[in-house]
Amino acid sequence: MDVRTVCLGILTIGEATGYEIKKMIEEGAFNLCVEASFGSIYPALSKLTDEGFVACRQETQDGRPDRKVYSLTDEGRDLFKELLVQPPGEDKHKSDFMFVSLFSALLPPGHMADLIDQRIDWLKREKEMINDVIEETDQKGAQFVQGYSQALFETAIRYLEDNRKLFEAGSEPAARNGVSREHGMAAS
Amino acid sequence: MDVRTVCLGILTIGEATGYEIKKMIEEGAFNLCVEASFGSIYPALSKLTDEGFVACRQETQDGRPDRKVYSLTDEGRDLFKELLVQPPGEDKHKSDFMFVSLFSALLPPGHMADLIDQRIDWLKREKEMINDVIEETDQKGAQFVQGYSQALFETAIRYLEDNRKLFEAGSEPAARNGVSREHGMAAS
DNA sequence: CCCAACATGTAAACGGTTACATGATTAC
DNA sequence: GTAATCATGTAACCGTTTACATGTTGGG
Secondary structure, three states: OOHHHHHHHHHHHOOEOHHHHHHHHHHOHHHHOOOOOHHHHHHHHHHHHHOOOEEEEEEOOOOOOOEEEEEEOHHHHHHHHHHHOOOOOOOEEEOHHHHHHHOHHHOOOOHHHHHHHHHHHHHHHHHHHHHHHHHOOOOHHHHHHHHHHHHHHHHHHHHHHHHHHHHOHHHOOOOOOOOOOOOOOOOO | OOHHHHHHHHHHHOOEOHHHHHHHHHHOHHHHOOOOOHHHHHHHHHHHHHOOOEEEEEEOOOOOOOEEEEEEOHHHHHHHHHHHOOOOOOOEEEOHHHHHHHOHHHOOOOHHHHHHHHHHHHHHHHHHHHHHHHHOOOOHHHHHHHHHHHHHHHHHHHHHHHHHHHHOHHHOOOOOOOOOOOOOOOOO
16 A cells, blocks of 8 residues: 555545654554655655645644645545555565564574564554554444454464463474584475 | 565575575465565575575576576575574554555445455465465474464454454445444454 | 654665566466 | 466666754653
């Protein structure tokens, strides 16, 4: 999902500045779908303004920098509805953790258990964050997404907690008999 | 996880051609961690060869195009081990489906239920694919990843099957008289 | 005193995809 | 006959990140 579409989507909820949109993406429900930095958000908003899909109102604040408050135009709303019904792309789950796990045999003893611990902590934090952000909404879609993500986080946390022991120091292979464990890799 | 590292990782399992690496990424367990196309795999392998981290043996076949079989050098194995213990990046879950779901209120009636059906089918296919690919391994890491992904797929499928009804034609707003319909989705 | 939060913006660099070029073989 | 599989490679393009530039206010 490109930054352009995400900006339109966020603006259907209400007007916002580029800065606020960034926060919503990195701390909010949108965190589950996309990521974006200022370097992509600001140009996207400028372009959408040029094209007439969003309107921009400049606000002068004292003590604070000026802000540009963007809002959706009718054309923008129409465009977003069109984009929404396009067949969505496949989910892309990119997990360094999973990749490293596949090669746990090459890691120093205890490393994998540490990684799992860190991951459990991260998952718990992330789960709470999503929960907090969405709880105040009463929209069906948001409720659905929240339930979905909470279910997945719970499963992930439970699985890691249950299987951590596989990688604890005690259960390490212990290739005691002179066989060079460098070779033992032989898949299958 | 960059293509470079993924290539090194795959080559720790055994030698392979660029073509085979591509297949492993899109049909195998690596599908859960990364994606990559020829346009990134071939240059990565060339560069790794130049740098001495992989070796390349050219094989002439008759009837078939020549193939370049890559294998890991000692330096390559060392490099990979170093890369593996670097702190892994955060998981990135990019889901167009989730994004669209957040805006289900803007979709035509029935569209959301269709999307969910398609998604359930996709999840089931994907789950089976991962299951088939990894089942023949006896490596701890692969087993762990397989169990993890199977648990997540099951949870996702169950959630979607259980909550599909929220978006069925019958439960569509039908906001004839401005009455709000706030029945409890309560994902508690 | 410095850092975080607020606020916008640009240019260069990067990693990757898409499309193209080439070409034999096998299966439908 | 035509599509898929095998097999490699390059160049153009694209979206995004990173780093930089600028400036104020408030809290630790």
